[in-house]
Amino acid sequence: MEQRIAQAEPRNHPQPKVLRMAPVLRGLIWATIGFVVFDLFTVAVDPYRGNPLVTEPSAVIGWVGGLLGWLLGVGGYEEMILPLFGSPSTWVEPKDWRRYFGLSTNHKVIGIQYLFSSSSIFLIAGLDAMAMRYELMQPSMHFFTYTGQYLTAVGIHGSLMMFGVGTVAMISGLGNYFVPLMIGAKRTVFSRLSGIGHWLLPAGALTLIASPLLGYWDTGWRGYEPLASQDPGGMVYYYLGIFAMTFSTILSAVNLSATIIFHRAKGMTWARLPLFVWGILTVSLLNLIWQPEIEMTFVMALLDKLIPFHFWDALGSPETYLSMFWLFGHPEVYIIVLPAFAMWNEIIPVMAQKNLFARDWAIIGLIFVMMLSGLVWAHHMFTNMRNSEMFPFAFFTEMISIPTGFSFMAAIGTLWKARLRLTTPSLLVLMSLFNFVVGGLTGVYLADPPVNLQVHDTFFVIAHFHYTIIGGMIFTWIASMYYWLPKFSGRMYNETWGKLLAIWIFIGFNGTFGQMFLLGLDGMNRWVPAYPPYLKPMNYEVSLFAFFLGAGFIAHAIHIIWAWRNGPKAPENPWHSRTLEWLTTSPPPENNFDGEVEVVRGFYRYDHDEPSAYLVKDASESQ
Amino acid sequence: MGDAIVFVVIWGILTTLGEIWFRSIRAHSMYYTISNQGSIALSAFNFLSSWLMPIFIFVALMVIYTLIRFRAPNNEPKPSLVQAMRNKWYIFFWVAASFLLNIMFWLHPTSVDLEAMFTNWRQEKKQNPLIVNVTARQWEWIFSYPQYGIKQAVNAQGLDEMELPVNRPVEFFLRSYDPFHTYDVYAGVIHSFWIPAFGIKEDVIPGETRTEFLVPNHVANFKTSPLVRVQCAEVCGPGHPYMEAPVSVVTAKQFAQWIAYQKKLQASGV
Ligand code: HEM
Numbered sequence: 001m002e003q004r005i006a007q008a009e010p011r012n013h014p015q016p017k018v019l020r021m022a023p024v025l026r027g028l029i030w031a032t033i034g035f036v037v038f039d040l041f042t043v044a045v046d047p048y049r050g051n052p053l054v055t056e057p058s059a060v061i062g063w064v065g066g067l068l069g070w071l072l073g074v075g076g077y078e079e080m081i082l083p084l085f086g087s088p089s090t091w092v093e094p095k096d097w098r099r100y101f102g103l104s105t106n107h108k109v110i111g112i113q114y115l116f117s118s119s120s121i122f123l124i125a126g127l128d129a130m131a132m133r134y135e136l137m138q139p140s141m142h143f144f145t146y147t148g149q150y151l152t153a154v155g156i157h158g159s160l161m162m163f164g165v166g167t168v169a170m171i172s173g174l175g176n177y178f179v180p181l182m183i184g185a186k187r188t189v190f191s192r193l194s195g196i197g198h199w200l201l202p203a204g205a206l207t208l209i210a211s212p213l214l215g216y217w218d219t220g221w222r223g224y225e226p227l228a229s230q231d232p233g234g235m236v237y238y239y240l241g242i243f244a245m246t247f248s249t250i251l252s253a254v255n256l257s258a259t260i261i262f263h264r265a266k267g268m269t270w271a272r273l274p275l276f277v278w279g280i281l282t283v284s285l286l287n288l289i290w291q292p293e294i295e296m297t298f299v300m301a302l303l304d305k306l307i308p309f310h311f312w313d314a315l316g317s318p319e320t321y322l323s324m325f326w327l328f329g330h331p332e333v334y335i336i337v338l339p340a341f342a343m344w345n346e347i348i349p350v351m352a353q354k355n356l357f358a359r360d361w362a363i364i365g366l367i368f369v370m371m372l373s374g375l376v377w378a379h380h381m382f383t384n385m386r387n388s389e390m391f392p393f394a395f396f397t398e399m400i401s402i403p404t405g406f407s408f409m410a411a412i413g414t415l416w417k418a419r420l421r422l423t424t425p426s427l428l429v430l431m432s433l434f435n436f437v438v439g440g441l442t443g444v445y446l447a448d449p450p451v452n453l454q455v456h457d458t459f460f461v462i463a464h465f466h467y468t469i470i471g472g473m474i475f476t477w478i479a480s481m482y483y484w485l486p487k488f489s490g491r492m493y494n495e496t497w498g499k500l501l502a503i504w505i506f507i508g509f510n511g512t513f514g515q516m517f518l519l520g521l522d523g524m525n526r527w528v529p530a531y532p533p534y535l536k537p538m539n540y541e542v543s544l545f546a547f548f549l550g551a552g553f554i555a556h557a558i559h560i561i562w563a564w565r566n567g568p569k570a571p572e573n574p575w576h577s578r579t580l581e582w583l584t585t586s587p588p589p590e591n592n593f594d595g596e597v598e599v600v601r602g603f604y605r606y607d608h609d610e611p612s613a614y615l616v617k618d619a620s621e622s623q
Numbered sequence: 624m625g626d627a628i629v630f631v632v633i634w635g636i637l638t639t640l641g642e643i644w645f646r647s648i649r650a651h652s653m654y655y656t657i658s659n660q661g662s663i664a665l666s667a668f669n670f671l672s673s674w675l676m677p678i679f680i681f682v683a684l685m686v687i688y689t690l691i692r693f694r695a696p697n698n699e700p701k702p703s704l705v706q707a708m709r710n711k712w713y714i715f716f717w718v719a720a721s722f723l724l725n726i727m728f729w730l731h732p733t734s735v736d737l738e739a740m741f742t743n744w745r746q747e748k749k750q751n752p753l754i755v756n757v758t759a760r761q762w763e764w765i766f767s768y769p770q771y772g773i774k775q776a777v778n779a780q781g782l783d784e785m786e787l788p789v790n791r792p793v794e795f796f797l798r799s800y801d802p803f804h805t806y807d808v809y810a811g812v813i814h815s816f817w818i819p820a821f822g823i824k825e826d827v828i829p830g831e832t833r834t835e836f837l838v839p840n841h842v843a844n845f846k847t848s849p850l851v852r853v854q855c856a857e858v859c860g861p862g863h864p865y866m867e868a869p870v871s872v873v874t875a876k877q878f879a880q881w882i883a884y885q886k887k888l889q890a891s892g893v
């Protein structure tokens with residue numbers, strides 16, 4: 001007995017191995033080796049002689065090898081595989097900036113990794129959008145040389161934005177960083193899983209970006225069948241890239257929802273749970289339901305492509321794919337925007353130092369949106385459904401605006417007679433309210449089948465969803481970055497610049513997408529690099545605004561990075577917020593709080609001065 | 624109380640102005656339609672716009688009002704003077720209004736218009752409609768007129784075109800397959816049959832036959848308005864942007880001439 005324990009001892013104190021190579025670099029090398037090995041193996045056993053070195057099936061299997069190499073290389077080998085086989089983990093996390101470039105188990109590091117990755121994806125997908133807008137300045141092809149290039153650009157833009165930015169920046173990024181802090185937890189439940197989860201995101205994004213190497217695909221981000229099954233090989237990397245990115249989201253969702261359910265501090269009852277945490281919880285549940293659904297659909301589509309199963313062509317049922325896609329696709333847009341709704345009601349009360357109005361309704365709104373979002377998918381299919389189906393889907397679609405409105409009700413109720421400090425975050429939240437209402441109200445037109453039959457798949461729809469996603473989520477994301485900047489870095493941004501840049505993107509955004517409504521009504525359809533010449537003047541103008549908008553986003557990024565590193569020192573709790581993340585130092589220490597957090601009342605009351613939580617420092621427990 | 628009154632008064636004024644402005648531009652139409660189906664869509668669009676106007680102005684005004692009236696004089700974190708967490712009337716009004724408005728939208732325009740749309744279709748079917756078979760292939764629209772024995776209507780250059788007599792009901796039969804495909808005519812993809820000026824859009828699905836009914840009610844063509852065209856609205860491969868064809872709505876007499884011309888073309892063609 002004693003002997004065993006004695007033997008087990010040294011295992012827990014492994015000799016730390018010094019890493020010679022940066023994990024990311026090692027990941028890339030291992031990924032290349034993995035790809036080559038798996039690919040050559042597939043080609044070798046391929047019964048069809050005379051094939052090139054990379055075929056569609058070998059690209060798929062090679063990709064699996066590449067992904068495994070990548071995940072092992074960035075730290076998975078030491079941190080996951082060795083313990084799995086009973087050896088001690090030899091993974092040592094560096095203490096300096098290098099920790100951001102390898103596997104980490106610290107939720108704050110993971111959160112920043114996610115933010116960095118999805119900002120980079122935002123930049124790439126945004127430059128892609130600029131290329132598209134440049135093409136659309138003229139009615140004929142002048143920038144892209146082949147329509148397939150444009151369509152691939154649209155598909156990569158849409159997929160990267162949805163799966164690498166929309167579902168990631170606020171949930172996996174801000175969520176990983178702030179959820180544990182806001183519920184008074186020292187770490188997350190599945191921290192290693194979450195650490196490896198992040199590295200799936202760049203892998204997936206790179207896969208999508210590399211897809212044109214295998215051929216221009218032209219289905220857009222929805223991968224419609226049966227077109228997809230006759231498309232060139234790039235399609236395969238669309239499925240695989242999204243598979244990796246959504247898998248990352250699923251791992252985040254498992255970890256975040258488990259953390260919220262099991263790791264709340266003492267006294268953190270459901271009734272006291274902060275709004276943002278509610279947002280992340282509802283969204284994580286949605287992710288757990290719908291992301292696996294779309295992954296299965298894509299696995300089926302991938303198989304259909306490699307082995308012609310005829311699931312979705314004239315021999316099968318083309319509409320089944322549409323339903324399977326939108327069954328996930330509609331909840332996806334709520335996944336993107338729910339954290340933003342939650343964040344409005346997180347920022348407004350703090351900036352106004354005013355009690356949050358109708359807090360329970362705001363939460364009920366989030367929950368009902370979550371529940372209803374699975375009932376409305378077919379409003380994306382009014383142009384191909386039976387007439388009898390139009391009634392129920394129009395009904396549910398119109399009804400979902402009721403719970404959505406509750407977030408507005410709480411926000412406006414809080415603003416009313418407030419004394420709002422006009423800081424950059426509050427300005428951006430107000431802009432977001434404005435933009436989202438445009439997106440939401442134009443959704444009412446789309447919910448009405450006769451109007452939908454006219455404007456569906458035109459730029460009216462493009463304008464509508466960019467209003468909800470950029471206007472709702474991206475504006476709020478930027479607001480949250482400013483709001484939490486002092487927490488991330490202990491530093492403050494420049495208020496004048498912040499506001500100026502906010503106004504900049506507001507003008508750019510409305511100039512770009514506001515006019516797209518008119519373009520759509522005037523007969524401009526989607527997925528076209530060339531269009532009838534009468535639409536040129538407005539398209540030209542839209543593109544100019546789009547470039548202005550793109551520059552505005554980059555300017556925000558530069559400002560935030562500057563402030564993060566060189567901004568003036570911020571006070572401990574610059575906004576006088578009451579939520580738990582401000583109970584600790586900025587940036588927070590390794591274990592978040594040096595003591596046990598005890599919550600004694602809700603966080604959204606500003607009509608008294610009692611603290612909402614205490615930090616119990618206990619020397620015996622801290623060890 | 625004062626703020627509420629001021630707010631409601633401004634809201635009322637702006638809404639009235641907005642409605643007047645909208646009424647003046649909607650006389651020119653938000654979009655151009657020349658069919659009975661298009662009129663339904665257009666009137667629904669206008670109806671929704673005038674009801675959504677006050678909501679939009681409410682939120683937009685609230686944002687501006689906050690910026691002006693509820694703005695803290697400086698960035699000192701001082702608690703707001705009013706600290707209400709609940710206002711029964713406001714919540715009741717908000718929830719009730721959003722329910723009622725949505726129910727109304729569902730009844731009118733949605734249900735009423737769908738009802739109108741479906742009835743239109745039924746009556747017109749009886750009145751000897753013009754039948755146009757539309758075949759969508761990658762990447763071309765092919766129009767044939769079985770009642771007149773015309774297999775593929777084309778213009779002098781051999782490009783597909785569609786001509787319809789004004790005020791006569793049309794029934795479109797939509798199919799997606801490729802009659803010219805070398806080995807698999809059923810290898811079709813999804814296209815979408817869209818005539819912007821008619822206010823219709825219907826996906827054309829391989830393996831299915833879809834129908835559309837409508838009555839074009841103005842003489843017009845691609846030259847008088849570029850919206851009078853068939854346009855593919857669902858991405859269908861690299862040729863998608865070019866998958867369009869001009870449409871002309873003509874008088875019955877011109878249509879008869881055109882049919883005769885098509886017959887001649889067909890007889891002379893190979
Ligand atoms: C920088 C500002 C942006 C501009 C100028 C822009 C512009 C465009 C354009 C021109 C299209 C193609 C329309 C078509 O031909 O069908 C498009 C599609 C799309 N965009 Fe954006 N976009 C921007 C940002 C975003 C963001 C932030 C998101 C989401 C997070 C997003 C999501 C999408 C999606 C999902 C599509 C549909 C792609 C498809 O049809 O496959 N975009 N955008």
Ligand SMILES: [Cu+2]
Pocket residue numbers: 759762813814815855856857858859863866
């Ligand atoms: Cu087509």
Ligand SMILES: [Cu+2]
Pocket residue numbers: 814815855856857858859860862863864866
């Ligand atoms: Cu098309």
